[in-house]
Amino acid sequence: MQINRRRFVGGALGGGGVAAMAAWFPAWAQPVSSGITAPIPTVSGSDITLRIARQTMRVDGRLSRAIGINGTVPAPLVRLKEGQTARLTVVNDLDEDSSIHWHGLLLPFQMDGVPGVSFPGIKPRSTFIYEFPVIQSGTYWYHSHSGLQEQIGHYGPIVIDPEGTDPVVYDREHVVVLSDHSHISPEAIFHKLKANPGHFNGQRQTLAGLLAGKDQPLDERIAWGAMRMDPTDVADVSGSTYTFLVNGHGPRDNWTALFNPGERVRLRIINASAMSIFNVRIPGLRMTVVQADGLNIVPVETDEFQIAVAETYDVIVTPAVDRAYTFVAEANDRSGMGRATLAPRPGMTAEVPPLRSRPLATMKDMGMGAMGAGAGGDASCSAEHAAMGHCTIEGDGGAMDHGMRDFDAAPQVKRDPSVQTISPMPVDRMGEPGQGLDDVGHEVLTYKQLVALDRNPDVRAPERSLDIHLTGNMERFMWSFDGMKMSDHHEPIPFIEGERVRVNLINDTMMSHPIHLHGHFFELVTGKGDRAPRKHTVLVQPGGIATFDLTADAVGDWAFHCHLLYHMYAGMMRVVSVRPRGEAA
Template sequence: MKKKKQIAVKLFLPFLLLFGFLANAQKVTEYDLYVTDTLVNYTGKNVKAIAINGTIPGPELHFTEGDTAVIRVHNNAKHETSIHWHGLLLPNEQDGVPYLTTAPIKSNTVHTYKFPLKQSGTYWYHSHTMLQEQSGMYGAFIIHKKDEPKIPEYVMLLSDWSDENPHEIERSLHKETDWYAIKKGATQNYGEALVKGHLGTKFINEFKRMHAMDVSDVYYDRFFANGVKEQEISGLKAGDKVRVRIINGSSSSYFWLNYAGGKMAVVASDGAEVEPVEVDRFIIGVSETYDVIVTIPEGNISYELMATSEDRMGHASLWLGDGDKKRIEPMGRLDYFAGMKMMNDMMTVGGNMKDMGMKMSLQKMDMNSVMYPELKKEDKHEHHMEMEGDMKMDMDKKDMSGHEHHMEMDMEKKNMSAHEHHMEMDKDKGKLVTLNYNMLKSPVKTTLPDKPFRTLNFELTGNMNRYVWTVNNKTISETDKILIKAGENIRIVITNNSMMRHPMHLHGHYFRVVNQYGEYSPLKNVIDVMPMETDVIEFNASEEYGDWFFHCHILYHMMSGMGRIFSYEDSPPNPQLPDKASALKKVYNDDRRYFLSADIGLESNGSDGEVRLENTRNFADLEWRLGYDNESGYETEAHIGRYLDNKQFLSVYTGWDFRYRKSDEAETNLFGQTSTKDKRVVACLGVVYVLPWFVETDLRVDYEGKVRLQFTREDIPLTSRLRLWGSWNTDYEYNVGSRYILTKYWSLSAHYDSDMGLGGGIAFTY
């Protein structure tokens, strides 16, 4: 009998071992994603878009920590595409940046992604090909813990939508049009300045060569949560706690989050857990994620969780609960002239920030708060002074050189945590508790391995005039990859020397956002760097191989070149990109592209216009002035040139000028030389410099030694749609004119020209 038992054990032992192996093996979770071109109609107009599995956004992908994800992407569209798994720690070739880490997915092909899930939390996925994300290619990627608490949870995936083709949006931004400001009612024109008592503010603003104040670049037709303006969640009862996974999947919009049921407890950011911190509201940067837990205070009431675009132009809502709706009061329009006045005080005539002795970091001092109507007027100055004095962060100079990191908090109550400090402000003074990065604390230590740091200094720089965005005044294609060694500690000191927020995202890694909690500083993969801030992030180069993108996640900033590429030394060849040099050229081509613009007048006295082609640094243009008779004559000029300085106020060019006008008189110019304004065929060299008030000064000399100096001011905003312009040169040619903007491309126009006389008609602006 004993022998039979031994035989039975021997027979069943392999089966027991196999069962144990299968029980502990990683679960494979599979999805098939089908990418198709489609039409959508959100505003009464059919518009081209890109759908995943027939929907925008794409389907929510749910996994459990420890799973192996297998995702087959079927590209049934007419163009190549890609999918990037935002925030995930995965093998380099699975990261999904076409031509940098992963092969692009060609039309009518299938690409399989396969990677283990080493983390849990709230993430998302989106196309990293050109501007496809703006057209609908994004979705939620949720990784659950194995022992996740069983409470109701929902995804709130935020997005922005424009009926306009994204490529036309991008071209328009480079054109320097303010059509989107017209749509928003945010031109801050001279007429409005006069009425509101800010005429001096406007004069100073243009003297310093700054355009009208805005907090976002694009006018959007709709804002969505999970693809709809409002979504209702039923079946909740009084006392229920609900986890909402909030993802900002927009292309370029920040959102304010407010909850009608009271405080929100922030419990995670970018997928990483933080100690719960209760706030009244917070702003979520482009591509960030936050997990919040909210409570349903009473039954038979539906509470609004509202996401409002930072420019206050629209919102989307999630309704939690059943019954009568408890709404959030809409956020009021921004006081742009207050923001303009603040900006005037902080910027130099050269377009740089003044050294005002303030060390701002971690979102603790929101410079835009002067524009927020929800803050009482009498509190705005006090609000800034408190934040500057009570929450001042000093970074020891040693830290900037990569040695010791020293954080010194000078708070009114030094033994008080940032959270307690804000709560007391709220209780005692009735202030809103607004989340900032200094309030986030990791539940576990996040210190890096005990080894030296290599420090990199990144200055975020930009040029709103021509919409060029850079790091250290260079685009991605203008710099080499940043080589890093596997296992080394990297510290990045990021200073924002622009008046725009920049959500900087690091692929494939978490970094520490160094704050008051030191060893417990929070982990994130996106940091929203506000204007005039300096923030410090740290990460360990633990992924061992490959190229990893670090870039601004505002889509149009990234495409203009705001980023860098980290590259591990001695990385093995990427089998998906056998021709590495050719692939890298395609990556660099993104910020080297040329954009076409045109400005053409068709009036009763003639036609004048310009067609221009330009990229980050170079330009080529063709100009003409054509009268309808011999006395008016005609002129055509062509130039090629290059912008020289960081703000691109200075440029040089060479070209030719052909001019003919019937005249029997020989005239001299301002310099005593014989004027060639009636007849010339010359090659010339010139330099253009933009003076205060955006007066363009053009000094040129032709091959005969003749000199001409010309002053031009275009697009003086008298009202939102009525614009003035004029020019004069040392050949005593001049013109003045006006336009009334009807649509993005068409205007009524009138002007007087010293050669062509008075005329009126229409103008086409592209």
């Protein structure tokens, strides 16, 4: 619903009838509370206890079931110091197995916290002690790697203060944890996705939209229909089901980050969602990005950035005037938003911008980035490509013809119904801001703008190259790497200790996938030489390629997966095995 919140509130104040309708408006457009300024509780020191338990949480005044840690959702902020040894005693008070994975932390693989990969998990009513040296600094987070617990509150932030002088200068900081919340159980969400992958999509094109000129032209719509593909299928679970949270609070809760005018305010922004990619902006306030995935970068100013699930970005803002600003975390399919307020005093609010028009997938998102439309990948070529026969339907459940499914270009991909398509012409999309952000009228951050502040620790050329295809069948909600699911018990992806490998992630699907490798950082190949940005998670755009160089310097078995929770749960996960060089066969 495209509604201006200030206009709505003004009308509500002027008439009881309008006020009575408030419950029918989306949460971000409704009147807000006087403001919640309490930060996430903090635990620190050399010996920390974290207790996992069932609880309830209140979102926009409504109670729901959750799993929290030490009685809070998000879990407490774990604050550590570079150079210390962390000892974290985790007590599982649940009636089911649980775990904690320390996302982005470099540690012995036995402490990584992935059941079945690096340790057996934490049994019900039992305790596990994580102990490891802290050899880095920055903004990170932690979460369950057991079942679907992450969806219902089992996540929290980590801040590691540097041992020496922090190159980022700031007067005040706020930790901002973004997440998605549903009153539907995660098991029920997954069941509905398997039964009907479009179940939660309230963004589909309509006849009214077509007549109003807001949707694709009829010939394009017919071509997409012939391919049995939906250009509005940008997010599997949307604002029709999710409430988008900031530090555990819904839009009406009005979580507020305080500042004094003129201060340099550091916002440590973490996307701890299960399934939601956010576009973050603060209307009227420029942001300077100073850190990506916990590592310092050369400061870069921007108006907006897309943050994938599991990524972190630290930004500096310097509000100069005595006024409030709205912090907007808009879902990438534009079906809803998380919102908070930056203000000099509690109780203040600023205008909340309406949701922008939903993005529509293009032929570029189908892996035809180099065809017809050129660099822009304009959707207008879709009917043309349909006429050229690239969209022929087979009789095997709607897959494209084998002229388009170029398996010869991907011989390692398993050929079965779990792989719907192979992108015929995928392109590097790391210089793009993300779906729907090309024409927003202001500057949007891209991966190619990131430059590491310090020289990379390993600048050797790669010894070999490895292609990994991100594969799936969207009609059946099946997800995999190279057509192979984690449950198929395939051999791990092998690496030798110390080797340099160039990894090409090729997205053969029409959805974005945030890919995370445990236990390592990798350098994005974006032309920055020895200052390539180092990350632990990279968002691979639909039909796109993301390339990184990896030094396999952490011996052990490590999880490698899409960080969209239900994609991982459906099979988009493998194990990377790094073996000591002397043991390599």
